[in-house]
Amino acid sequence: MTVLSAVGEKNSLKRIGYAILYFVLGLIAVFQIYPLVWLFFFSLKGNAEIFGRSPFALPEDWLWENYARVWTSGNMNTYFFNSVFITVSAVILTVILASLVTFAITRMNWKLNKFVLLLFMVGYMIPIHSTLVPLFQFFLNLNLLDNPVSIVLAYTAYNMPLTIMILMGFYRTLPREIEEAAVMDGCSVHRIFFQITLPMTTPVLSTTMIINMIYNWNEFVFVNTFISSDRYKTLTVGIQNFVGQYLTDWGAIGATLMISIVPILVAFFFLSNRIVEGIAAGSIKG
Amino acid sequence: MNKVMSNKWIIALYVLPSLILLGALVYIPIVMTGYYGMMQWDGIGEMNFIGLDNYVHLLQDSTFWFSARNSFLLALFSTLSLIMYLVVSLVLSGKIKGSDLLRKIYLIPMLLSSVAIAQLWIKIYDPNNGMLNSLLRTIGVENPPAWLSDRSTVLIAIFIAIIWQYAGFYIIIYSAALKGIPASLIEAAEIDGATPLQIAWKIKVPLISGVIKTTVILAIVGSLKYFDLIFVMTGGGPNGASEVIASYMYKEAFGRYNFGYGSALGFALLILALLTTWVIQKVMATKDDIQY
Numbered sequence: 177m178t179v180l181s182a183v184g185e186k187n188s189l190k191r192i193g194y195a196i197l198y199f200v201l202g203l204i205a206v207f208q209i210y211p212l213v214w215l216f217f218f219s220l221k222g223n224a225e226i227f228g229r230s231p232f233a234l235p236e237d238w239l240w241e242n243y244a245r246v247w248t249s250g251n252m253n254t255y256f257f258n259s260v261f262i263t264v265s266a267v268i269l270t271v272i273l274a275s276l277v278t279f280a281i282t283r284m285n286w287k288l289n290k291f292v293l294l295l296f297m298v299g300y301m302i303p304i305h306s307t308l309v310p311l312f313q314f315f316l317n318l319n320l321l322d323n324p325v326s327i328v329l330a331y332t333a334y335n336m337p338l339t340i341m342i343l344m345g346f347y348r349t350l351p352r353e354i355e356e357a358a359v360m361d362g363c364s365v366h367r368i369f370f371q372i373t374l375p376m377t378t379p380v381l382s383t384t385m386i387i388n389m390i391y392n393w394n395e396f397v398f399v400n401t402f403i404s405s406d407r408y409k410t411l412t413v414g415i416q417n418f419v420g421q422y423l424t425d426w427g428a429i430g431a432t433l434m435i436s437i438v439p440i441l442v443a444f445f446f447l448s449n450r451i452v453e454g455i456a457a458g459s460i461k462g
Numbered sequence: 463m464n465k466v467m468s469n470k471w472i473i474a475l476y477v478l479p480s481l482i483l484l485g486a487l488v489y490i491p492i493v494m495t496g497y498y499g500m501m502q503w504d505g506i507g508e509m510n511f512i513g514l515d516n517y518v519h520l521l522q523d524s525t526f527w528f529s530a531r532n533s534f535l536l537a538l539f540s541t542l543s544l545i546m547y548l549v550v551s552l553v554l555s556g557k558i559k560g561s562d563l564l565r566k567i568y569l570i571p572m573l574l575s576s577v578a579i580a581q582l583w584i585k586i587y588d589p590n591n592g593m594l595n596s597l598l599r600t601i602g603v604e605n606p607p608a609w610l611s612d613r614s615t616v617l618i619a620i621f622i623a624i625i626w627q628y629a630g631f632y633i634i635i636y637s638a639a640l641k642g643i644p645a646s647l648i649e650a651a652e653i654d655g656a657t658p659l660q661i662a663w664k665i666k667v668p669l670i671s672g673v674i675k676t677t678v679i680l681a682i683v684g685s686l687k688y689f690d691l692i693f694v695m696t697g698g699g700p701n702g703a704s705e706v707i708a709s710y711m712y713k714e715a716f717g718r719y720n721f722g723y724g725s726a727l728g729f730a731l732l733i734l735a736l737l738t739t740w741v742i743q744k745v746m747a748t749k750d751d752i753q754y
Contacts, residue, residue, distance in 0.1 A: 198558075201550075201553065201554070201564055204550065205564055205567045208570060208571055208626065208629070209570065211571075211583075211586060211626070212582075215582050215585075218585070227590075227591055230596065231591060231593050231596045232593070232596070273480045273483070274480070276479075276480070277480045277481075279476060280472075280476040281477075284468065284469075284473050284476075285467055286468065286473050292477060292481065295481070295484065295489075296480075299488050299489075301683065301735065301739060302732065302735075303683075303687035303728075303731050303732060303735050304687070305687060305689065305707075305711050305712065305727075305731055306492060306495050306728040306729060306731050306732035306735075307488060307491035307492060307495060307728070308711075308712075308715065308716075308728060309498055309715050309724055309728060310491035310492075310494035310495055310725075312505075312716075313494075313498075313505075314490075329487060330487060332483060333484050333486075333488055334487070334488070336483070359467065364466075365469060366472075390573055394574065394575030394576065394577075396690045396694075397689065397690065412575045412577045412578070415578065416581075416694060419581055426585065426591075429585070430585075433578050433582060436577075437575075437578050440573045441570070444570065451569070451573070452634055452638075455569075455572075455631060455635065456635060456637075
């Protein structure tokens with residue numbers, strides 16, 4: 177009798193414990209998500225509604241014209257396509273160069289490979305503020321200031337360590353037999369790399385690409401420092417300027433913020449597993 | 463086999479372009495920062511060599527020390543909040559339904575740019591129309607703080623936004639490490655009658671100590687070089703109250719065109735970051751990776 181009631185008590189305690197756990201976990205989820213929902217709502221409101229009514233209310237009439245307005249008159253269209261262009265160019269360049277390096281380090285035989293790998297890895301630790309003035313001077317001398325090329329090169333160099341780190345983990349697990357057989361058959365190194373190894377790494381390539389894409393899309397300091405004219409600015413710097421000009425127009429600010437984060441949210445919706453994988457791989461292997 | 467895969471020309475062709483890029487954009491600039499730090503220079507005119515004057519000035523510059531203090535406070539807060547993230551990850555690694563989905567939801571803010579996050583939180587903290595103070599007023603707080611424009615609340619306000627941004631990142635890292643623990647170990651402990659708390663504390667945490675060390679380094683070094691969010695949210699204000707080393711460096715170099723002194727600050731930041739990493743490596747030295 178006493179044993180039975182003790183077991184029953186233990187079970188109900190356990191159930192209450194789990195209920196509390198789920199409640200807390202749910203609360204954290206609300207804390208992480210609700211600010212974005214709130215942002216979405218105020219991006220559809222007019223100033224009268226934002227300043228006159230409860231911030232938690234749904235928009236009264238959904239002002240999609242906030243989006244149309246900032247897209248053209250706020251220059252968002254230019255910033256958006258600059259972000260796409262710079263992000264895509266840098267991602268492609270980074271992934272190709274990093275794959276070549278990883279292949280040479282893990283597959284080819286040479287003495288300095290460990291040392292060269294270390295050189296790439298240490299790059300991960302360098303704060304960009306410690307290189308900003310010389311980089312500015314370097315691009316100035318090469319006439320690359322206010323030129324997207326400087327941004328693409330900087331993104332490539334600074335994302336290379338992380339990209340190599342993630343690729344390295346995958347290359348180490350790849351079987352070498354196919355490559356060895358290809359060598360026996362007299363295949364050239366270039367053909368082995370481009371036709372055998374590179375295609376085998378597609379899963380990890382997509383992981384590194386999405387991680388690089390997120391980092392480049394969100395980058396602020398390089399663009400803010402090296403780009404001065406509006407026609408080359410990216411979204412992160414563009415919204416910063418925009419907000420400076422439209423301080424009190426909350427609806428417009430909300431719409432620009434939404435435009436800058438929606439592509440990332442869409443990518444996350446379709447590729448969340450790859451993103452999670454990339455984040456985990458990039459930090460654990462380091 | 464060996465002959466084909468040892469071709470020096472091909473190795474050079476594959477490695478050199480990246481190495482040259484890294485050298486030109488990362489390694490040479492580090493050295494140049496230290497060198498420019500010995501100049502009096504506005505970025506346009508002549509450089510004047512002034513030896514270690516900038517570095518001496520830096521050691522006596524109260525703004526530098528105050529921003530260093532803020533950077534270290536952020537590092538301390540960030541490290542302490544790791545405990546919170548670890549606890550959440552441990553809970554999620556138990557028998558929780560929908561834990562994968564929860565982890566992904568927690569991660570979402572991490573994917574957004576610091577600029578967008580900063581602008582969003584500026585609106586949340588808006589003293590009159592922001593979400594936070596509206597909420598506080600509804601529950602009866604009469605004079606809620608001005609958050610970002612109040613010297614006494616600005617750091618904590620920034621820090622809450624930082625937690626919002628990074629919580630998911632660390633939870634993903636811890637969860638990935640926890641998933642690597644063989645299920646047989648946990649089952650064996652359960653059979654021996656270990657409680658979930660004991661399993662978490664005595665088995666799971668020690669097994670991922672290597673990853674915990676990595677996250678401590680990430681949190682501390684990340685805080686030292688923290689910039690975007692603070693630069694956009696407060697610009698280091700009000701009146702310098704939330705200045706950090708990187709934002710101070712940026713203002714000196716690209717706001718006041720003190721390229722020489724800005725470089726010295728950048729070099730000090732580099733030394734601090736490397737030194738801190740080295741110290742944590744020493745202090746938290748584990749017996750390499752635990753094998754199981």
